[in-house]
Amino acid sequence: MTLKASVGSPFARILSVGAATPSRVIDNEYLLQYIDSSDEWITQRTGIRERRWIGEDEDIKTLSLTAGRQAIERAGVDVAEIDAVILSTISHYHQTPALAPQLATELGLTDAAAFDISAACAGFSYGLAQAEALVRSGQARYVLLIAGETISEITDLTDRGTAFLFGDGAGAVLVGPSETNGIGPVVWGSDGSQAGVIWQTKSWQDAVADGTWPKLGMDGRAVFKWATGFIAQAAKKALEEAGITADQLDVFIPHQANNRITDTLLRYLKLPENVVVARTIQTLGNNSAATIPMAMDALLASGEAKSGQTALIIGFGAGLVYAGQVITLP
Ligand SMILES: CC(C)(COP(=O)(O)OP(=O)(O)OC[C@H]1O[C@@H](n2cnc3c(N)ncnc32)[C@H](O)[C@@H]1OP(=O)(O)O)[C@@H](O)C(=O)NCCC(=O)NCCS
Incomplete structure (x- = not known):
């Protein structure tokens, strides 16, 4: 049937x-x-x-x-x-x-x-x-x-x-x-062998036993290395999958983890100087999943980015997991 x-x-x-x-x-x-x-x-x-x-x-x-x-x-x-x-x-x-x-x-x-x-x-x-x-x-x-x-x-x-x-x-x-495409193909993946790079300090079961909350733990250097190496390549692939080159990009909104990571990604991708780059980390810190839409909203509200422009977004974090795509800004 x-x-x-x-x-x-x-x-x-x-x-x-x-x-x-x-x-x-x-x-x-x-x-x-x-x-x-x-x-x-x-x-x-x-x-x-x-x-x-x-x-x-x-x-x-x-x-x-x-x-x-x-x-x-x-x-x-x-x-x-x-x-x-x-x-x-x-x-x-x-x-x-x-x-x-x-x-x-x-x-x-x-x-x-x-x-x-x-x-x-x-x-x-x-x-x-x-x-x-x-x-x-x-x-x-x-x-x-x-x-x-x-x-x-x-x-x-x-x-x-x-x-x-x-x-x-x-x-x-x-x-x-x-009627036209506004979300390019996602480039995403995971590496569970690196589950210990960003972690929850203990399970909820152990938290109940000792009465204190689990917290976030992180090997900052390992994250930094991964983000500036592997993630840089993934960001480039997202551009390729969307069929655009760096000079056709208007806006870059990477996950706000560290401004030095953003700087390294910029150099690797060879983005032209006129590309608007999200730097909301300066006043908002790292908001995990929320950083990219919060940065998108801030850039549109300030007028630095405009509706209809082409933006590359990429997020990466605990898992390890990553995902990025090229989008048309709302
Ligand atoms: C966390 C992070 C800022 C630490 O910076 P770093 O340069 O790697 O720092 P290191 O741990 O190598 O330490 C460098 C020096 O600073 C010192 N240091 C570490 N933490 C410090 C702090 N909070 N304040 C002052 N000094 C500090 C260390 O003792 C060390 O000193 P030494 O050189 O005299 O031994 C950086 O690794 C980072 O941003 N990583 C990515 C984190 C991230 O984005 N996580 C979320 C992913 S979703």
């Missing part, structure tokens, strides 16, 4: 972006009460001057809802047409139920497919690949992709190697059908 197959749009694109920045500004000076460091060292080694952490009335849900609502409003799409919600996160407290169904309901969606994905700092590009596939296959008309993180809650403030890196925040995009 031949079964009916769903038929979707030949192409998909990002229709809108939204973001939520938490209220507490944490400068480098603040962290010096916990770690032996200096504002100068942190700024020089990473580019980070300050980051945002959640305040009393904020959490991963409030941030994700704000970003998601903004993306829906900006797209001007009726919520009844949004068939799926994907939340990319590594900082939601509950392994089950997922947070995405609650976000979908609070955003006014009825009976939408909704699920969380865990792909750390590659989570936005992983989710975008899913959203694009759902729209193009006809499994969903519109997909809301939210990346929401509260990494401050799993940061070990006494760890000299990570305490200064992370911030909280959320970004969201609405992905929908398009």
Whole structure:
């Protein structure tokens, strides 16, 4: 028996972006009460001057809802047409139920497919690949992709190697059908043999036993080496897969892990000087899955990047996992 197959749009694109920045500004000076460091060292080694952490009335849900609502409003799409919600996160407290169904309901969606994905700092590009596939296959008309993180809650403030890196925040995009292609082929992959490069310091079972939360641990040098070697090649491949050359690119939004990593990627890709480069790490830190949509929103809001321009995005992180694609900015 031949079964009916769903038929979707030949192409998909990002229709809108939204973001939520938490209220507490944490400068480098603040962290010096916990770690032996200096504002100068942190700024020089990473580019980070300050980051945002959640305040009393904020959490991963409030941030994700704000970003998601903004993306829906900006797209001007009726919520009844949004068939799926994907939340990319590594900082939601509950392994089950997922947070995405609650976000979908609070955003006014009825009976939408909704699920969380865990792909750390590659989570936005992983989710975008899913959203694009759902729209193009006809499994969903519109997909809301939210990346929401509260990494401050799993940061070990006494760890000299990570305490200064992370911030909280959320970004969201609405992905929908398009007459021209706005999302290039994803270049993605994983290497589980490097699971020990960025890790959770203990399992939840051990956390229950000793009554303290697990935190994030990281071999910073190993991440740095991987990001400036293997990830640089993956970024180049994403350009090739989309059929464009470096001089046709308008905007570069790499995961905001370290400004020195971004500088190395720029040199490797030989991007022309006029390419606009995201540097939100300076004021937002590393927001894991949320960095790319938050940076996209910031660049469009400031006017540095414009709707319709061509951007390369690439995320990489714990797993190890990575994913990148070329997109048309909403
Ligand atoms: C974390 C990171 C900034 C550390 O920088 P680094 O140059 O690798 O630092 P190292 O661990 O090699 O230490 C270099 C020196 O700085 C010192 N140092 C380390 N942490 C310090 C701190 N917080 N403040 C001041 N000095 C510090 C070390 O003691 C060492 O001193 P020495 O040369 O006298 O021995 C860098 O490795 C990094 O950004 N990696 C990528 C991290 C990342 O992006 N992770 C997320 C991926 S999604």
